[in-house]
Amino acid sequence: MPDTLDRTIRFGSNSGQPMTRRDGIAKVTGAATFTADNTPDNVLHAVYVPATIARGRVTSLDVAAAEAHPGVTHVLTPANRPHLHGDPEAKPTMFSFRIEVLQDDTVRYAGQPVAMVLGETLEAATEGARLLAPTYEMAPPRVDLDRAEPYDVEPGGFGRPTGASHGDIDAGHRAAVKSVDVTYSTAPQYHNAMETHAIVAAWDGDKLHLDVPTQALSMSCAAYASFFDIPVENVTINSPYLGGGFGSKAVPIGPNILAILAARMTGRPVKLMLTRQQMFGPTGHRGATRQRLRLGIDEDASLTVIDHDSLSETSSFDDFHEPAAGASQGLYAAGALRSVHRGARLDIGTPGAMRAPGEASGSAALECAMDEMAEAAGMDPLEFRLKNYAETEPGTGRPYSSKALRDCYLQGAERFGWAGRPLAPRQMRDENGLLTGWGMGTALFPCPMFMAEARATLRADGSALFETSAVDMGQGALTALAQIAADSLGLPVDNVEFRAGHSSLPDGGVAGGSGHTATAGGALHAAGSDVIRQLGEMAAADPASPLHGAGNASFVARHGRLYVDGDDSRSEPFADILSRAGGADLVGSGSASRPPETAAQYAMYSHGAVFAEVKVDPDLCQVQVTRLVGAFAAGRIINPKLADSQLLGGLIWGISFALHEEAHHDPVTGRIVNADFAGYHVPVNADVRGLEVLTVHEDDPHVNLLGIKGVGEIGIVGTVGAIGNAIWHATGHRIRRFPIRIEDLLKA
Amino acid sequence: MRPFDFVRPTSVDEALAAWEDGAAWLGGGTNLVDLMKTGAVAPTRLIDLSRLPGMRGIEVLADGSTRIGALVGNSELANDPDFAGNFPMVAEAILSGASGQIRNAATVAGNVMQHPREAWFHGPASDPLAGDTGKLAVLGTDGAPAAVNPSDFCVPLVALGAVVEIVGPDGTRDIPVADLHRMPTADDPRHTTLTPGELILALRLPPEAAGFAAHSRYLKVRDRTSFAFALTSAAACMRIEDGKIAEARLTLGAVAPRPWRVAEAEDLLKGQTPGPEVFATAAELALDGARAVGGNDWKIDLARRTALRALDMAAAGTPAEMPALPASVFGTQRKEPAHA
């Protein structure tokens, strides 16, 4: 894969190297233990009964039948469920949702747990759950977004996007000589990480030990503690590996609380693992949207207005609105810019953050609308975007901390061979007569930082241990973070042991928002720097050290030695300094977060440009994405191999969003009728071909000390629109709904 | 757990004797075990057929017909060079179904007996039109919502006039594959015409079936490139003599509760010079009487286009090698290895 990065400018010798993931062998040999690999002695297996209606009440459960089944030990229903300290309708942390834990007999969505059975074996519990055979009093479910009553989202807090308005919107509309007014729909999508949700809960007095995959260890400890009225220190979470999270494993879900409650009630460890079908219910999803985009341009093809209104579904009892309209902020230079969010309540599980929440769905609509605007302007879509390139953040006027988007456009276009693309649609055929089309989209993703802490221990033998409760959910954090850690001490990465994934470690923050490498990495770097500072003080104060007296100079660490900065003739191995001081470990600590002043001063985003080629059978309308080229600028790339994997994964999610993923509700019961992988499609290998990723060099002095932005989510942004636009270019049909299906093209 | 007996007979007589009300034959289990896990079926006894002798052969009988033992694997059959050479569209259909792993485990009898995939199967009181109406039949149901027969394999089998050999308590009988499937009704939920307790011993292709090998294609339209059931499919084959169609066969898949063979279209093609107009007329005829359900009118249109294309492809001739993506509209792309 081409790499435009100049490796010589990297700090340290580990960062910037395409190291193979450290946990790779453990994973492919099965040595890595995921939550459900834990089966403690005396464990009870829990299986919950998901509601098969979306709205109403449970009128009966055949508890006697379930209890009579051999191996079934307990049946939990709203009638006997033990007291829970925390209020399931309250939200214990900023990123929490209301949950269903058998508080009553109401059914608020299909898939909601209505009872839980414990058994000596998984089979016994499964059969017990079936024997409960719930009956319902059913009310007509509200599962159709197009028939729901919209309301204005009241801004504030997680899941309630604020929206934004800059400039005179009406004037922007009036000034337009050409405009588009289009509505795009996106479908409900379910995260479906390979590893389904799972938990193994064990109590020891009022201490709680959990094996549970979580994207946020510390925050989860606090949430679980609050539900059970125990001090947060009493909760231990072990989460060494996640088989994917995608946003769904950041907050505690109702079934997990029930499993913990069951463990306390029975005095035995309880294990729960959701089935694939159960992943379509209480574990969050990306809510469907209907997005109206009104764009206008003046004579000069400059945007006078981007007016983005997004209607998104949420549950009847909580708020998470896909912040789709937000995708129109921060990107194109428009005279006036407005993002509005409206919501509608349906009888569905509460949506949540799913890979690039808002950006993915919002950019799908925005990038297609931009394509339609370019068409109206008679311009090449890339030329039109360059024409409306923003040098400062539109609306706010803030400078970008860095923005290599122009390079992304140009390098991506070059690599793809965009030049010579016919302007009009339906002009290209391949040698087999398939309609061929090219489309593009811009990718934008913010660079948040959260808060993280880390500890570094330099040992007398010159090796080091770094600790933080960071999370590897497959993205490679255990490797990339170790690279950062090693560089902070100037050690080869093989001399660095890295511990993460356990709540007893310093708070590694949240693996979300594509901010984990920046945040946890920043904390590790700070901890290492703290060690170097202490080591420098020790050496400078020690007459036996060649560094004696260099107290006012700063020190740098390279290859296991401490150097006076700028004077390579004065240095000493770490081990010597430590051994003279008695050989004790030297421990440093550090933390990272972004100062609010910096956050206010700069607009900080990762950028990218995605180019897509599709082929479409002219008669049968089956579509295949044959090439995708994505060029991304995301600050310093710590590990190009892992970064490429993240970006490639994002492109594949883009294919999935554009062509496949869609949950279907039964209008009578409200149930999702395609709740498995035979019915809910994601791309298979044969759908994924010709993918290429370029990372464009970008130095960012502001985003954080290490110049790291983040690559976790941006790959999906821009890709969906690029594919939709390529389908138009191939066929001449604008399909304004995702996923785009054969029938949509047939009917067009 | 839900208890059931598991028996493993070593002769057909033993197998028949093991049958009881509520039992099920177990082939590769790729369909049956899934349904048991979801609770859609709950057999009291599984009769594992894997140890039955003499059911794994592919043989040419004295009369020239080809007999495929019930336990022959899907992959094994499709990759048998003689079989694939004589019946290329059957091999192509098999290879377009499911995934490599499933095809390796699945038996041919299990494939023809696989259950329809109603989305509403497990739910109470659901709307039969919920979800993907592309999977609903447009033919053979008088407009009632019904799932299509999902098997790819059966489509060319019906086109070629294959029969299933059956043994039951009352002896043996043959049924044409064309008569094997039926639409379940409220009174009779069977999706096949087998009587409970009857066992498939083999499938047989008649001697004349190999005569179509030179012009024989299966085409399957689906909403992802591989590992998806058909939205529409068609098996088309013909014998071309002196530039004219001496005989043609056309069967549509995924449009009805059973493979949909269209004798009228076949008759029309006989004696004609292959070409777009006559194929279009045949394809039109093939969808005669189709009725949309739940707004899936497009499916009728798609099936017609699929039939037309399959006829075109068959007329063009069977490719020398199996396409990398068998039966795919993208099957002409040979540059990359098959992923399916």
Ligand SMILES: Cc1cc2nc3c(=O)[nH]c(=O)nc-3n(C[C@H](O)[C@H](O)[C@H](O)COP(=O)(O)OP(=O)(O)OC[C@H]3O[C@@H](n4cnc5c(N)ncnc54)[C@H](O)[C@@H]3O)c2cc1C
């Ligand atoms: C994810 C997935 C995708 C799939 N995609 C496709 C596809 O695209 N196209 C396609 O055609 N198929 C597809 N299939 C279905 C697949 O082809 C069938 O599961 C397989 O062929 C069944 O064969 P088996 O031997 O495993 O049958 P089993 O599961 O063992 O049995 C299936 C049925 O046949 C009965 N049976 C088995 N043997 C006999 C016998 N000798 N006599 C009488 N009855 C018998 C069983 O009792 C049972 O009712 C898919 C399956 C899965 C799981």
